[in-house]
Amino acid sequence: MIKKKISRRNLFKAGAGVALGSGMITGFPAVHAGEEKVLRYLGTAVNQADAISKKLFDDTGIKIEYISATTDDVTKRVITQPNSFDILDTEYFSLKKLVPSGNILGLDAKKIKEFDNITPIFTKGELPSGKKIGDQGTAPKKVMFLEAADSTTFAKEPTQWVTLIPTVYNADTLGIRPDLIKRPITSWAELLNPEFKGKASILNIPSIGIMDAAMVVEAIGKYKYPDKGNMTKEEIDMTMAVMTEAKKSGQFRAFWKDFNESVNLMSSGETVIQSMWSPAVTKVRSMGIACTFQPLKEGYRSWASGFCVSKATTGPKLDIAYEFVNWFLSGFAGAYLNRQGYYSAVLPTAKAAMEPYEWAYWMDGKPAEKDIKAPDGTLLEKAGAVRDGGSYDDRMGNVACWNAVMDENDYMVRKWNEFIAA
Amino acid sequence: MMFIFAVFFILPLCFVVIVSFWDYNEYEMIPSFTTRGYYESFEGCLTKLPELCTMLATYVKTVKLCLIVWLFTFLIGFTVAYFLAFHVRSKTWQIALSLLCTIPFWTSNVIRMIAWIPLLGRNGLVNNGLIDLGITQQPVEWLLYSEFSICLALVHLFTFFMIVPIFNSMMRIDRRLLEAAYDAGASDWQTLWNIIIPLCKPGIVIGSIFVITIVMGDFITIGVMGGQQVAAAGKIIETRLNALQFPAAAANAVMLLGITFLIIVMLNRLVDIRKEL
Numbered sequence: 001m002i003k004k005k006i007s008r009r010n011l012f013k014a015g016a017g018v019a020l021g022s023g024m025i026t027g028f029p030a031v032h033a034g035e036e037k038v039l040r041y042l043g044t045a046v047n048q049a050d051a052i053s054k055k056l057f058d059d060t061g062i063k064i065e066y067i068s069a070t071t072d073d074v075t076k077r078v079i080t081q082p083n084s085f086d087i088l089d090t091e092y093f094s095l096k097k098l099v100p101s102g103n104i105l106g107l108d109a110k111k112i113k114e115f116d117n118i119t120p121i122f123t124k125g126e127l128p129s130g131k132k133i134g135d136q137g138t139a140p141k142k143v144m145f146l147e148a149a150d151s152t153t154f155a156k157e158p159t160q161w162v163t164l165i166p167t168v169y170n171a172d173t174l175g176i177r178p179d180l181i182k183r184p185i186t187s188w189a190e191l192l193n194p195e196f197k198g199k200a201s202i203l204n205i206p207s208i209g210i211m212d213a214a215m216v217v218e219a220i221g222k223y224k225y226p227d228k229g230n231m232t233k234e235e236i237d238m239t240m241a242v243m244t245e246a247k248k249s250g251q252f253r254a255f256w257k258d259f260n261e262s263v264n265l266m267s268s269g270e271t272v273i274q275s276m277w278s279p280a281v282t283k284v285r286s287m288g289i290a291c292t293f294q295p296l297k298e299g300y301r302s303w304a305s306g307f308c309v310s311k312a313t314t315g316p317k318l319d320i321a322y323e324f325v326n327w328f329l330s331g332f333a334g335a336y337l338n339r340q341g342y343y344s345a346v347l348p349t350a351k352a353a354m355e356p357y358e359w360a361y362w363m364d365g366k367p368a369e370k371d372i373k374a375p376d377g378t379l380l381e382k383a384g385a386v387r388d389g390g391s392y393d394d395r396m397g398n399v400a401c402w403n404a405v406m407d408e409n410d411y412m413v414r415k416w417n418e419f420i421a422a
Numbered sequence: 423m424m425f426i427f428a429v430f431f432i433l434p435l436c437f438v439v440i441v442s443f444w445d446y447n448e449y450e451m452i453p454s455f456t457t458r459g460y461y462e463s464f465e466g467c468l469t470k471l472p473e474l475c476t477m478l479a480t481y482v483k484t485v486k487l488c489l490i491v492w493l494f495t496f497l498i499g500f501t502v503a504y505f506l507a508f509h510v511r512s513k514t515w516q517i518a519l520s521l522l523c524t525i526p527f528w529t530s531n532v533i534r535m536i537a538w539i540p541l542l543g544r545n546g547l548v549n550n551g552l553i554d555l556g557i558t559q560q561p562v563e564w565l566l567y568s569e570f571s572i573c574l575a576l577v578h579l580f581t582f583f584m585i586v587p588i589f590n591s592m593m594r595i596d597r598r599l600l601e602a603a604y605d606a607g608a609s610d611w612q613t614l615w616n617i618i619i620p621l622c623k624p625g626i627v628i629g630s631i632f633v634i635t636i637v638m639g640d641f642i643t644i645g646v647m648g649g650q651q652v653a654a655a656g657k658i659i660e661t662r663l664n665a666l667q668f669p670a671a672a673a674n675a676v677m678l679l680g681i682t683f684l685i686i687v688m689l690n691r692l693v694d695i696r697k698e699l
Contacts, residue, residue, distance in 0.1 A: 072663075072664035075666065076663075076666065079449055079450070079666060097448050097449040097666060098449070100448065100449050101449040101450060201649075206665065252649070252651060253567055254567045254648075255649060255650035255651060256650065257645075261646075264536060268539050268540070268543050268544070268545065269543075269544055269545050270539070270544055270566070270567075405448070409448060410448075413661060413662065413665040413667065414465065414476075416661065417476055417480075417653070420651065420652075420657065421480045
């Protein structure tokens with residue numbers, strides 16, 4: 001052991017010598033090379049924008065190496081290769097799988113500068129105005145805190161140890177083609193309306209699709225779940241039976257799994273009503289095709305994601321991770337996300353980084369004073385347009401449930417396969 | 423060679439079989455012996471009779487798709503190979519035309535899939551054509567996201583795997599045999615049936631193995647062209663994997679492997695490839 005230490009020290013010296021030598025030749029200080037701040041960032045491509053990593057590097061000198069994968073593959077990677085990343089960008093519902101595996105580090109809330117400014121949706125399940133919102137499913141407050149830094153069980157009350165620092169969230173609903181439907185749509189029940197036979201679609205991701213199915217079952221008045229996000233086996237059977245019957249009668253044109261598939265289905269007119277994600281609606285609209293992210297009376301299905309840190313991240317690397325998370329909540333990134341139609345977890349800093357007219361359109365639900373542009377400068381809406389669903393309080397205030405991993409997840413996945421095969 | 427085979431094929435396969443007998447929970451595999459991965463897969467197969475359970479229905483559908491695709495790739499592949507081998511005289515043309523057959527592989531899988539929508543979709547070329555010609559009033563819905571579109575895409579993709587081995591077999595046929603048959607007064611059909619087909623058997627079997635193994639395991643093409651609404655054996659494995667249920671996925675993989683292996687053994691019974699080569 002001792003011998004090894006000595007040899008390693010010698011190696012360091014030699015390395016420093018070389019670095020110093022090269023520094024003298026090129027004129028750059030050699031210390032820089034040793035201090036390069038790099039973070040490996042694993043997540044879906046949704047939040048991995050070049051504009052964000054560039055600004056981050058300019059502000060803090062942290063270099064981000066993006067590793068992008070699908071939602072399912074991200075989870076797989078955390079379970080099987082926890083050493084392959086430092087920062088993880090994932091959704092709250094995945095935590096039910098990730099935290100018990102012991103591969104996630106509890107973060108110290110005291111080191112997060114804006115922690116007290118994080119919207120109470122996450123910490124208490126209510127709007128900043130104090131209004132309680134729906135918490136069926138894996139609502140963030142249920143899985144946000146750990147009992148201790150190295151614990152693998154969730155705390156019931158807020159503690160100092162945080163599983164996932166929220167960054168972005170939204171309220172999802174059905175997307176429709178108003179030009180082809182030609183009448184108002186107000187309920188999730190319309191998804192199974194025979195009027196749209198062969199023109200409807202849902203997601204083929206069980207954790208999300210089952211929630212949409214549950215919204216429909218409640219909307220048609222068939223059943224009221226005690227908790228949609230945690231069904232019993234009988235409830236799963238009943239929900240899938242309703243969907244199977246619809247599938248057999250040819251209600252669905254196709255199921256989609258990938259963002260672009262949903263855009264294609266909608267823009268080509270193959271479907272006129274389907275579950276959808278906000279940026280997909282924006283994309284269809286930017287093609288010049290009418291598409292509405294339709295608010296419905298039963299409410300929204302919500303989701304939220306944020307940053308975890310791998311258990312393998314320690315020492316100086318962990319400090320860099322904290323620095324990165326703090327930077328992300330400091331305004332630029334939040335404003336960037338808000339301009340895409342998502343919501344930032346820390347609203348005051350995002351507000352400071354946005355123009356007042358942008359804030360009025362995206363957050364207050366007011367008619368746009370000027371043309372609304374995406375972060376990359378493409379025109380999204382002309383002046384005068386109003387956001388679908390209106391203000392932040394109208395949209396997030398009407399959340400009915402959250403994407404979920406249920407206790408009976410294994411059974412649900414099997415039933416989902418049965419549904420696909422039916 | 424044996425070493426590579428052992429490390430990259432036999433060993434992983436053993437792992438799959440071992441894991442298929444493990445237990446699992448939401449986030450990890452538990453290395454204890456259980457047949458849960460298997461019996462849960464066959465849930466309802468006895469109680470639901472005479473209705474088919476998920477597993478049987480899925481396999482019936484997969485095998486059915488497989489047979490249809492095999493039949494069409496064989497008919498088209500054989501015809502194309504016959505044309506290339508016996509009607510195209512010059513080597514240059516044979517090579518040029520064979521290369522044309524690879525065109526479906528020039529684009530990525532995803533682009534090829536998306537390209538079917540403007541063609542077969544509700545407002546696609548085919549439907550618009552049919553309506554303009556007055557053949558139908560309403561767009562035809564079964565052109566896309568149906569078994570028809572799956573078969574079409576698979577045949578389009580994999581006919582090439584039939585053409586190559588059959589063409590190869592045909593080129594080995596001694597032309598003097600054909601001339602002898604002609605001199606003996608055999609008609610074209612008799613020559614085809616009694617000389618060419620028997621001598622092409624190894625090519626046909628090899629092509630069939632390619633097509634059957636690919637189609638049995640496919641879930642991407644079936645997923646995209648079937649609008650994710652058509653079950654496939656591979657699709658079940660994928661869903662299980664995505665839910666982190668590795669042992670259940672492994673159990674399904676072992677079953678799929680077994681069934682595909684059985685089909686190949688049966689084909690081998692028909693023709694002893696090793697002897698024929």
